[in-house]
Amino acid sequence: NYKDYNQIITSCTKINVFDYKGGNYAPECKQNFDDLNLEFIVAIGGDGTVRQASDLIDYGLKFVHVPATMDRDLTGSDMATGGFYTAVDEAAKAIVAMAKDSYKMCRTAVIEIMGRKSGAVAMYASAKAMEEVNIDFILIPDKKYSLKKIAKKIRKSNRPLVIVIAEGINDVTNKSTDSKVGVHVSLAGISNEIASELSKKTQTPVKALQCDYRLRSAPPVKEDIELVENFINMAIEKLKTGHINFSTIKNADYDILPIKQMKMLNPSSDEPKLLLKEDPIWKVLSDMDFGEE
Numbered sequence: 183n184y185k186d187y188n189q190i191i192t193s194c195t196k197i198n199v200f201d202y203k204g205g206n207y208a209p210e211c212k213q214n215f216d217d218l219n220l221e222f223i224v225a226i227g228g229d230g231t232v233r234q235a236s237d238l239i240d241y242g243l244k245f246v247h248v249p250a251t252m253d254r255d256l257t258g259s260d261m262a263t264g265g266f267y268t269a270v271d272e273a274a275k276a277i278v279a280m281a282k283d284s285y286k287m288c289r290t291a292v293i294e295i296m297g298r299k300s301g302a303v304a305m306y307a308s309a310k311a312m313e314e315v316n317i318d319f320i321l322i323p324d325k326k327y328s329l330k331k332i333a334k335k336i337r338k339s340n341r342p343l344v345i346v347i348a349e350g351i352n353d354v355t356n357k358s359t360d361s362k363v364g365v366h367v368s369l370a371g372i373s374n375e376i377a378s379e380l381s382k383k384t385q386t387p388v389k390a391l392q393c394d395y396r397l398r399s400a401p402p403v404k405e406d407i408e409l410v411e412n413f414i415n416m417a418i419e420k421l422k423t424g425h426i427n428f429s430t431i432k433n434a435d436y437d438i439l440p441i442k443q444m445k446m447l448n449p450s451s452d453e454p455k456l457l458l459k460e461d462p463i464w465k466v467l468s469d470m471d472f473g474e475e
Contacts, residue, residue: 200237212241222426224417226250228263229448232429236445239427246421247429247441248413252397255300255455257447258439262432264413266302267405269397273307276393281315281344289387290336290343290380294373296397299323299350300455305463308346308470319473321347321376323454327473329376333383345473347373350454412436 199207215223222244225235228251235245249256250264273295284291295304301322308320318335321327336343349369370392377390413430420428420438428438439447457463 199234208238208241211238212243215243220244222246222421224248226264228253228256229451232256232441232444232448236441239441244426245441246417246426247444248410248417249429249431250410252303253297253300253455254302255298256444257455258429258444259431260433260458261461262409264406264410265402266306267409268400268403269296269303270306270310271403272397272400273303273393274310277307277311277317277344277346278314280391280393281311281317284342284344284389284391287389288342289389290345290384292345292347292373292377292380292388292390294347294349294370294390294392296370296393297348297350298369298451298455299453300457301348301351302455302457302461302463304346304348305457305467309463309466311346316344317346317470318343319345319471320467321345321351321473322457323348323351324456325472325474327351328475329379329383329473331475332473333380336380336384336386336388345376347376349373352376 199211223235224246225231226248228249232247235243235247239245248264249259249262252263252265252269254260254263254266256263277293277295280291280293295307297303301320301324304320304322308317311317318339319327319332332343332345349372352372352375373390373392377388381388409432413432413436416430416436416438417428420430425438427441429441429444431437431439431444
C-alpha cells in the first residue's frame, strides 16, 4: 500500500525555487526535507516539474515523478500523461457545441484548443468531435498552414466552416516562456488573430472561440484515473526494489526513466512538441486538411 510510504504529493509550475524573489531556496528545501524526515517526494507534473526535481536532486532531495500534463507534451512519456484524456473529452464537447452554434449563426468558427506547443489535445478532441460535427481544418505546430488556402475555401463554401487550432501554432503569441523555471506564459489568443485575418481576406464573418484552461476544472475521466493509478502502482513496485529519482512513463508499455534523463529529453518549454510519426491519431485523421499549401 503506497500509504505506507512517507511522502508528499505536490505539483508546482509557478515557483522557481532557484530564483524565488531573487534568492535560491534550494538549500532551504533540502533542510525542510531532512527536518521532516522524508524518504522522497512524489512530484506530479510536466516538463517544468521534471526540471526542478532534477536540479533539486543535486541538493540531496529524492523524488518519484508522475507525469501529469493535460497537454501531453512531455517527451519520454509521449503517449500518455495524467489529465490528457480529460482534456480531450472536455475539448471535444466544446468543439461540438461551438460548431453547432457556428452553423446556427452562419459564420465560420476558429476554435482554439489549449495544449501549449503540442497539437495532441486539438487532434484527439477533433477526432472525437467529428462523430457529431464536421471539421474542415485542424491547424497544429506539426504542419505549416496557409491562411490563403483556408480563405479560398471559405469563399467557395456555401456553408460556414469549422477550423480547430492548437494554441501554440504560431510564435506570434509566444512572447516569453521561462524554460529554465517552467513558468508558463499563456499562449492563448492566436484564434483572434487568425479569425481577424480570415475575415479580412474573405469579407465574411469569422468568429474566434476559445476552449482554454477552463478544461482544468473538469473532473477526471476514468482513463485518466486508471492511468495515474497504474503510474502509482509501478512507482511502488520500483521503490520496493530500491529504485529512486525516476519518472514513471507510458509509451508502448509502462516503464521508468531516470529523472535526470527526463530533464535531458525536456530541456526547454520553448520548442514545439511534435506528435510522433507512430501516433495512431495520424491514421484516424489521415484525410484531414491541415491547411498546408
